Structures are given as C-alpha cells and as structure tokens.
Amino acid sequence: MTTITKRQATPEELASCQSWELWESGDTDRFVYQYDQDVQFIVQSGEAVINSATNPPVAIVPGTHVTIRKGVDGDWAISSAIVNRYQYL
Template sequence: MSEKMIEIHTVSAEEQAACQSWELWESGEISEFAYDYDQDVQFIVQQGGAVIHTQFGDKVAIAPGNRVVIRAGVSGRWDITAPVVNRYEYL
C-alpha cells in the first residue's frame, strides 16, 4: 500500500511552466516538521531538498525538478536538507 502513497516524477519543461500559477510554499529556516495529509496534493520542487518519512517507513528524497504527489492518509515528517521552495495544488 505505501508504495503508491507518495509518487515522484521528473517534471518536463511544460509542467514546470504550468505550475507557476499554483500556490507558493517556502520552508524558510525550519529543519523539520510533521504534516498529516487529509487530501491528495501535488507539488513541484523549485529549490532545496528534503527527505519525507512516512508512517509506513518510507523515506522519499525530493529535489528541484521533482513532481511529487502525496495521497490523503499519509502522515509525513519532513527533514529539510536545504530550504525548500515549491509550487503546490490540492487534487
């Protein structure tokens, strides 16, 4: 079940351009936070990096150019390795 809870793909130039109208999120100086996803969300990493740990034991590394989909029901802990900037939208 957990393998489909977080999906990660490399974005195309078209996807990168299309996401610029999505909401902007910046991690700032925090190094770690927890978040419970109550709805599906997708985001495209613009800058920075992190490792998302789930309650299923998954560790998903994200970096610029990744499109990430996190499914409802995931409880995640983000370990920020470099300040993250992403564009996101709820699905």
C-alpha cells in the first residue's frame, strides 16, 4: 500500500499554499517523524528523499506536492535545507 504520494503542484496550488503553515528543516541532514494524521505539503525550496517501510523512496524538490497518510514513519534524508508549506487534511 502506498502511503506517500507525490506529483508536481499546479500553478494554482503553488499560489494558494502560501497561506498554509511554514516548516523549515534548518541545518539538519536527517529528520524522522511519525505522522499521526494525514498531511499535504508543497516544497518551496530544498531537496530530500523521504524513506519509509511502506513506500519506495520519494525524492522531493521545489514544486513537489506530497501527501503523507497517517501511520507513516518518515525518515527524511535532506541534501539541501527544506522549506515546505503544509496543512493537515
């Protein structure tokens, strides 16, 4: 079962997501998070690969729209500091 999905954000989504919450990875090169609710986000800047036991690795870059479902344990390998706009579903 795929619990992380990604696609290119539309121009409308890129504009409307600016009102969503902001998350920045800072200087870390690894971030581990257990998702306790569904979330969607659009990458504003940076690059990373999200690894999980339930999904193949998901590479993200600016403009990527990602949905992560509740129950995913995400292990982020960050190659360039990430800035996301996110909202819980």
